[in-house]
Amino acid sequence: MSLPEPLTVMITHAIASHGGPRGAILEALRMVQHAEGWVSDERVADIAALTGMTTAEIDNLATFYSHIFRKPVGRHLVMFCDGASCWMNGGDKVAEAVKARLGIGFGETTADGRFTLLNTCCVGGCDHAPAAVTGRNRRLVGPLRADTLDGLLT
Amino acid sequence: MTAAPLSGPLTGRARADRRPHSLAEWQADGGHAALGLARQQPPAAIVDMVAAAALNGRGGAGFPAAQKWRFMPAPGTIPGDGPSYLIVNGDEMEPGAFKDRLFLEALPHLVIEGAMIAAHAMHASEIIILVRDAYRIGIHAMEQAIAEVDAAGLTGRNLKIRVHASAGRYIVGEETALIEALEGKRAVPRKRPPFPAQSGLWGRPTTVNNVETIANIPGIVANGPDWFRGLSRTAEGGTKLFGVSGRVHKPQLIEAPMGTTARELIDRCGGVSGTGELLAFQPGGGASGFLGPEHLDLPLDFANVADAGSMFGTGTLIVLDTGTCPIGVIARHMRFYARESCGWCTPCREGLPWVAHIVDGLEAGTAKTADLDILHMTAGEAGPRGRSFCDLMGGAMAPLATGLHRFERQFADHAAHGCRA
Ligand SMILES: Cc1cc2nc3c(=O)[nH]c(=O)nc-3n(C[C@H](O)[C@H](O)[C@H](O)COP(=O)(O)O)c2cc1C
Ligand code: SF4
Ligand code: FES
Numbered sequence: 001m002s003l004p005e006p007l008t009v010m011i012t013h014a015i016a017s018h019g020g021p022r023g024a025i026l027e028a029l030r031m032v033q034h035a036e037g038w039v040s041d042e043r044v045a046d047i048a049a050l051t052g053m054t055t056a057e058i059d060n061l062a063t064f065y066s067h068i069f070r071k072p073v074g075r076h077l078v079m080f081c082d083g084a085s086c087w088m089n090g091g092d093k094v095a096e097a098v099k100a101r102l103g104i105g106f107g108e109t110t111a112d113g114r115f116t117l118l119n120t121c122c123v124g125g126c127d128h129a130p131a132a133v134t135g136r137n138r139r140l141v142g143p144l145r146a147d148t149l150d151g152l153l154t
Numbered sequence: 155m156t157a158a159p160l161s162g163p164l165t166g167r168a169r170a171d172r173r174p175h176s177l178a179e180w181q182a183d184g185g186h187a188a189l190g191l192a193r194q195q196p197p198a199a200i201v202d203m204v205a206a207a208a209l210n211g212r213g214g215a216g217f218p219a220a221q222k223w224r225f226m227p228a229p230g231t232i233p234g235d236g237p238s239y240l241i242v243n244g245d246e247m248e249p250g251a252f253k254d255r256l257f258l259e260a261l262p263h264l265v266i267e268g269a270m271i272a273a274h275a276m277h278a279s280e281i282i283i284l285v286r287d288a289y290r291i292g293i294h295a296m297e298q299a300i301a302e303v304d305a306a307g308l309t310g311r312n313l314k315i316r317v318h319a320s321a322g323r324y325i326v327g328e329e330t331a332l333i334e335a336l337e338g339k340r341a342v343p344r345k346r347p348p349f350p351a352q353s354g355l356w357g358r359p360t361t362v363n364n365v366e367t368i369a370n371i372p373g374i375v376a377n378g379p380d381w382f383r384g385l386s387r388t389a390e391g392g393t394k395l396f397g398v399s400g401r402v403h404k405p406q407l408i409e410a411p412m413g414t415t416a417r418e419l420i421d422r423c424g425g426v427s428g429t430g431e432l433l434a435f436q437p438g439g440g441a442s443g444f445l446g447p448e449h450l451d452l453p454l455d456f457a458n459v460a461d462a463g464s465m466f467g468t469g470t471l472i473v474l475d476t477g478t479c480p481i482g483v484i485a486r487h488m489r490f491y492a493r494e495s496c497g498w499c500t501p502c503r504e505g506l507p508w509v510a511h512i513v514d515g516l517e518a519g520t521a522k523t524a525d526l527d528i529l530h531m532t533a534g535e536a537g538p539r540g541r542s543f544c545d546l547m548g549g550a551m552a553p554l555a556t557g558l559h560r561f562e563r564q565f566a567d568h569a570a571h572g573c574r575a
Contacts, residue, residue, distance in 0.1 A: 017316065023337055025338040067320075084440060084472060088400050088474070121247075122252070123288055124246055126251075127252060127407065137291055137294075138290040
């Protein structure tokens with residue numbers, strides 16, 4: 001599928017407002033990901049064509065930045081904090097419970113494509129430790145408990 | 155999400171549910187008045203005011219804000235034309251830091267007002283507010299607030315403001331790596347000099363300031379430098395938004411005078427949790443060295459904490475009770491910094507994963523006593539006096555280097571038996 005018209009318009013606009021094609025690449029990757037959930041090879045090629053860069057240059061960035069996803073992710077993204085303040089308050093136990101409940105490890109997606117589980121640190125919710133951020137808005141949830149995961153997994 | 159209510163001149167206007175104010179609500183509360191005052195004065199007068207206020211940058215290093223601004227050239231004094239940039243650093247990702255989230259989510263107009271005044275003072279024509287991707291609520295609040303001030307004509311003809319959402323990686327918070335990221339490159343730090351004020355974003359004069367630094371500016375302009383210095387108990391001006399987390403009963407953000415002690419902050423959090431007894435604390439986030447019970451009454455500011463052998467950093471305390479294994483805490487930190495190394499220089503790219511592996515081994519009981527020598531050696535290689543290119547590695551090694559001394563007994567015990575906690 002070719003790049004949808006609204007994305008073409010937004011990326012072209014970003015080139016104008018972000019100091020040229022190079023300055024707009026990360027913005028373009030983000031826009032594509034926002035619309036489609038991840039960045040496919042085809043979209044890397046589309047961005048390359050729009051910005052006049054090579055696909056290698058685009059992928060060089062896409063693979064450096066950890067929140068650009070080059071593989072499909074689940075509809076619900078759960079970014080679980082593995083930082084020290086969360087660990088001290090039982091973060092490991094909650095993480096194990098989440099993994100067991102979903103049957104996946106960090107960096108994996110459930111077979112039904114619903115959930116992707118990522119570990120990250122720190123999510124800026126140390127006052128709600130153990131904490132995670134979830135969903136499109138990266139809503140902060142916590143303090144999490146191993147026996148009540150519903151707030152996190154719905 | 156609700157949190158403990160805040161009080162104090164810097165954050166007192168934040169709502170308990172952290173819903174941001176509309177422009178009209180903010181102005182009704184006296185917001186954006188300082189901007190009008192500032193624009194009636196020449197830029198140098200504002201810089202002098204910030205200097206007299208003794209405002210130190212809140213991003214980690216505590217560099218005097220006014221001194222940094224003075225490096226920015228006035229228009230017409232440098233060759234070529236093009237913008238000068240103020241970049242507001244909202245990349246907050248340091249383990250234990252959760253303070254800038256509050257300003258971005260709940261007080262976006264305060265950040266914008268501070269940024270517009272700062273831009274006037276340092277001759278910047280473009281403001282970029284960089285926010286980490288995980289703070290999408292903050293990104294949205296800032297974008298909304300910018301749209302409002304733009305529509306109301308507060309921005310003025312010659313000033314542009316936009317938000318840039320970072321695409322991840324802790325190193326983006328380092329100011330020169332941040333500039334690389336904005337130029338569409340991998341976030342690898344640049345060599346200094348030239349400093350960003352001489353050659354920054356796209357080769358133009360650039361200043362990077364932390365969100366909290368910028369949020370302090372409207373108060374200084376509205377109430378004057380004497381008022382600001384009077385808020386503090388030490389020579390460093392203002393209040394500080396402390397964040398206290400780890401083993402305390404009610405972890406929270408607390409706005410308190412610069413120079414407040416860890417004892418007071420921990421008390422306000424309901425005391426140490428778990429065993430109820432303090433083992434140690436990090437005064438400035440994950441990359442700061444451990445302090446102990448003997449430092450509970452130290453007035454916390456940049457100078458005092460440095461004298462005590464640590465770093466005030468982000469002013470966010472990580473508290474350990476005597477029931478917490480300090481090696482476990484260090485292991486979490488080391489894994490984080492190893493994962494976030496940008497990969498540019500060898501000591502950090504190769505050294506941090508090695509160190510993380512050894513500390514994990516200490517926890518699991520697979521390490522040997524000889525491994526402790528390797529930890530001592532790598533601790534000496536890091537940082538500006540060592541062999542790494544930027545401060546990420548120096549910061550990463552601070553909890554390890556101080557921990558090796560403070561927790562010598564626990565390290566030896568782990569080398570012999572693994573973690574018995
Ligand atoms: C690895 C690393 C990460 C950093 N992350 C941040 C950050 O997230 N936010 C921030 O304001 N400063 C961060 N800094 C410090 C910045 O380089 C810079 O000193 C700061 O933004 C300047 O602001 P200030 O003068 O207002 O304190 C980081 C530094 C290093 C070495
Ligand atoms: S110290 Fe680490 S983060 Fe800094 S330049 Fe070297 S590899 Fe990159
Ligand atoms: S350490 Fe987990 S949110 Fe900060």
